[in-house]
Amino acid sequence: MIENEFNRRDFLKVLGWGGAAVAVSGCGFTSVQDGVENVVSYVEANEYMIPGIGVYFNSTCAQCDAACGITGKVREGRVLKLEGNAASSINRGRLCGLGQAGVQAHYNPDRVTEPRTGKGEKLDWEKALGQVKEKLTGVSGDEIAFLTGNLSGHLKVLLGNYMDALGSKNHFVYDAVAPAVMRASNKKAYGNEMPALRLDKAKVIVSFGADFLGSWVSPVNFSQQYAQFRKGVNNGGRGVLVQIEPKMTLTGANADRWIPANPGTEGVLALGLINALGAAGVSIPSDIAASVSAYGVERVSKDTGVSAEQIQKLAAVLKERSPSLVIAGGGAEGYAHGSQNAAAVALLNQVLGNVGKTVEAPSVVPFPQLAPTAGGTAGLKAFNDGLAAGKFKVVFTLGANPVYSAPAFMKLADNLKKAAFKVALADAIDETAAQADLVLPLDSAMESWGTVVAEYQAGDAHIGIQQPLMERLYDNTRSAGDILLSLVKQQKADDYKAFEDYYAYLRGAVVQAKGSLGGAGMDDDEFWSTVLSSGMVKTGNASSSLRTSASAVTLPAAAVADAAFPLRLLPYVQPSMRDGRHANLPWLQESPDPLTTIVWDSWVEMHPKTAAKLGIVEGDIVEVTSKSGSIKAQAYIFPGIHPDAVSVPFGNGHTELGRYAKGVGANVFQMLDPVFDQETGELAINETHVKVSKTGKRVIVVKEEGAAGGSQAGKKIAGRLASNNVDLSKEV
């Protein structure tokens, strides 16, 4: 007989638990231990929850500012996979790798799960928020600063209200890799910061450093348009893409002609093209013609390093094939004269008569208060200047990691210490949160409510709805909206007492406006559930228009090179890493960079000629030194870069953030020189001059590419055809 204290009750317990344990531990991951976790049966399951069957909820992607619509697949209460929401006019059912990895941001093992002090002591929410209130008492509005990433929708409204309640005007919006120069120059040239671009209608696209397929503005939307542009759906035949940039981006790699013009001479080339077009008989306003008359083909060829023949060919194609589309992006704008470069490119568009054809007036959400705040590095600079002057006593950060991404010359980490109390609203302990005195843990985008208005609206304007796709993973995280609501309640309890939480606030706000959101005649619940099921609200378009008149552009003289730093650093905004906030997502770290195929690291790209001159081979650890700092990283010999430049991707080199990001690669933000765009005050990221030296160490470059490199070894693997052999618009 077995003699122990095993009674019938225990036996049944074991029987039941055994089944659960086998079911769960069979997967080899978790074990349900008695008393540690609870197993709750779905006796009262929600009606939409059917074991074994996936259900889908629409929401809005929060991985970048493009605000694509997403559809999350949810099984047994867990969100498993994100797809594009087919109803969204931005991404029309498609989703990029960055967006796919949203689930990893949600399930990230390094999320911060409890409010905590700077020393890492855990707090409850009451105490944490109490601390904020306590620290804010007796502090004047001018002494409070709030640094955020781009915000839109009701969160922006709420933050605005909070800042008003505090009497502060110090809301700084910071985006490390924003198209901020473009906004300003578009505003100037077209009268609109974000005109709608119709790539699909263009017969020719000439892009001056805009990586619209990789990381620029709204890549999924542009990729779709690009596919139509190539197939000749709306432009009568396969479109031709010319990419002018000294460092090949994903878009450059897909171009019919990639032209590595000398860095910074994009404006010269644009004006030269105008001149050449004029010479070829395109009618150009006389003042403009006069202003570009100095840009003869020979001079332009000399300045830009682009052959005269190439310029003529380009001008001929632009003249013959209309409409075309000319875009300026980060590659052309990251200079001290970036605004002028962008203006010259915009002028080319106007001269070609593209405004109104391929550059259209955008749809605008008719609620200006919800429109996105468009930030750049100017916001960071202002924030830092305030910190340096010791103006701020209490500092909040949300959706921005300035300690990581501010250039070293700003000394932001030191300046931040001057603020007595720093609150970080963060989902992980990043470099900035690590310096905070109080960390308020955020819900993931799959757990929170929100409204998002995309800065770039494609098709009909809409507000993206962000809704929780599953229950909170951790009990003690809160959405940014809930935190802000609690904070604003501290100041103005009466105004917000009607709202129990941010959800109530949001629902109230949206339902209130149902009349203008296509919900007239519906009752509140019906309207609200329509909104949730579609994951967005179509708002109808506010009118917007573009200016078509053009005015002349003058370019500054080229800067003289510094012999001590002979190479130009062209930092690369990598499609999956962007400004580094996603560096802790293993799928993205393991997803090879499309061009170099390197994973899990940073690298220094250099042209074979440059490398040969410096005696560098692939895998050499090189030191890249600028006036403002230096990094060490592996060299990668890459044909797609101007011989006078080297390129290092942004995004890695974290000292915090989590297990997948920490200690991986080098942080190129740190070594940027203090050069700013003269008009907008944005940091000119391409204006850093460097020298490269070998350290003597060599590593194996961890990459997807094999020993054959990019060679097909004479085999028929990736085939290609000249365009005159085929008519794509007739294909299936």
Next chain:
Amino acid sequence: MSVSNLLQNWSAVRHTHPVGDAPHAEYKWAMAIDLDACTGCNACSVACYAENNLPAVGKDKFEHGQQMHWMRIERYWDEDGRDMPDQGAQFLPMMCQHCEAAPCETVCPVGATNHTADGLNSQVYNRCVGSRYCSANCPFKVRYFNWYSYPDQEISWPSPMEQQLNPDVTVRTKGVMEKCTFCVQRLTVAKHNARNEGRLVQDGEVQTACQQACPTSAISFGNLVDPASKVAKQWKAQQVELAVDKQAKDEGDDSHEVGEHHSTTKLRGYRIFEELRAYPSVMYLERVRESAV
């Protein structure tokens, strides 16, 4: 289990071989990838990780070539001796080609990889003993072996990341081979749904994860037996036939060894390594380059 039973089963199993003697009845899943639309952005690859429970292996194992990406994007350069790749790069998404006469199937000692009746090259994880002969004989090298027990690796799915795992897809243990399945779990659901309603799966009803994610819709996938499906139309328009080892495009071009085709036809469709007679189920459409600029 009698030997006669064995012999019967044997011929049944081996004669579902679909090129020639037993044509596909209801379904033949196939793909077409337009390299002119593909931008090489990697969205398909990440989507595949999400859908198919692929582990991130980390830098060390990646360095040793032990990465597990069923869908990989290859980047080629033109080999024309120019200093600058001024016609860009060429990208090629590469995954299991689900060959009709798959070299991997015949060599597996335990029959763990087989052809299904609807034209998939299936991999039975439970049956696999890990001899890796299939990978040795794969011309495309698209089979990935579980060199480690990735679920137990700290890097792959540390808690709570395991909650993201797709319950419709097996989490593979160490020692088994795996590869692209054409998202067979999605196909199965679609087929069951269709059968319950007494019909066949219609075009567009089921998408593979890579196809669904692709921002440029470069990938189309569907039933080649159904003449109304997009993929069948594409194959037909490109005059690429499943059971043929020399396509219309290759007429007049005897060389298997050139990057740019000498073909005079205006067709773009081709299959890789046609001459090996594996009869892949994936047709690629050549990338196009404009010479006017």
Next chain:
Amino acid sequence: MGKDIREDISWAKINTDVLKSLESPRPLYWVIVGVALLMFLGGVSLEAYQYRQGMGVANLNNPHVWGLFIATFIFWIGMSHSGTLLSAILHLMHADWRKPIYRFAEAMTTFSLMTAGLFVMVHLGRLWQFYYSLPYPNERGLWPNFQSPLLWDAMAIFTYLSSSVIFLFIGMIPDLAICRDHLHPGWRKKLYTVLALGWEGTDRQWRNFRVTYLTVACYLIPLAVSVHSIVASDFAMSQQPGWHVTSFPPYFVAGALYSGCAAIITLFIILRYVFKFEEYMTLPILKKTARLTFAIAMVWTYLNAIEFASVWYSHDQASKDVLIQKATGPYAFAWWGMIICGSVVPLALAFKKVQTNIPMLFSVSLLLNLGMWLERWMIVAPTFSHGYYPWTWDHDQWPSFVQWGMVFASFGWFTLLFMIFCKVFPSVSMYEVKEMVYHRSLASKMGGKGGH
């Protein structure tokens, strides 16, 4: 030139000399056993490590899925052919000089097959499911894939192993009876009593014995040829460049005989010294073995040249690329090592002085074996690192210590088995040596001179 076996040696002396090897070998024997045991245990711990961690620790990777395990597997299969060659083929050809040495050659066959089998196991990703590859009836109606050369391999090896064990055993029966009769009581005597199957040396027993032995010998020869042809099929039946070669089966068989002969020379010299067999394992026998090895080396070289030529003129660019890669790529050292050790070094065996110079022969035989091992590696590895698909070319793949360690340990395991065998069973066939001496003395009586 050393002396051949004396014709006047008494049968009793043969018995005592050989039986002595079961009792008192030189101290070097124990050193060898000890070292071999340590090597083997090292291999066991490496396998335990690999079993626990996964195959990845061997540093194989996704295009390069096979490594030294398979190369060494072929090597050991090759080694196994020497025994069959010496005992079965030469038996049928009435080459009586084989008699003193065929026993250990047969043992070599058995043990190298056992070693080879281990490599298949070690190589499997799921060792614990290895039985899936055996055709056993089961309730799920699942059979292995009879199309797979790997399955033919498994069957051929099992058949060959069991047949060669039977052959070894049958050939030993008369000697086991001698052991039974001459040994002091103890566990060994019991063992021999059982194994000798009641052998009394009657005419009828001898007649049956002869017929059985001859039958098994005849049966074993095609089996030996088929085993290595099938191993060759693992490669030749595949579609990979560098493997898909029609001449592979004879090439493999020739290589097998070659490495087997070389190994016989090595072991001959070791046994001769360790067990004091100078009387029986004489230099003339060694000389003949060396000549045989030379002949096979030239056959192998010829077949090698055929392979290269057929690849070179095949218009199959991929195969050609692999060949060029072998000769010029990162594996060039191994490939040229194979050519030098396999085709140039054996030329030394053409010289009479070398044929009887024991230190020279010993080092030549080791070099030949090194060359043959390199050959196997060069068959397996370059096709993986430079196959059809350029994107997956991986020229830097280098086996980890786990692979090298297990290759090393396999020599320990083989030596251990072999040394134990030699201590437990008579490694020189007493009855056949007696027979040989008898025939020779008859011949010399009749012809008046010592003959071969």
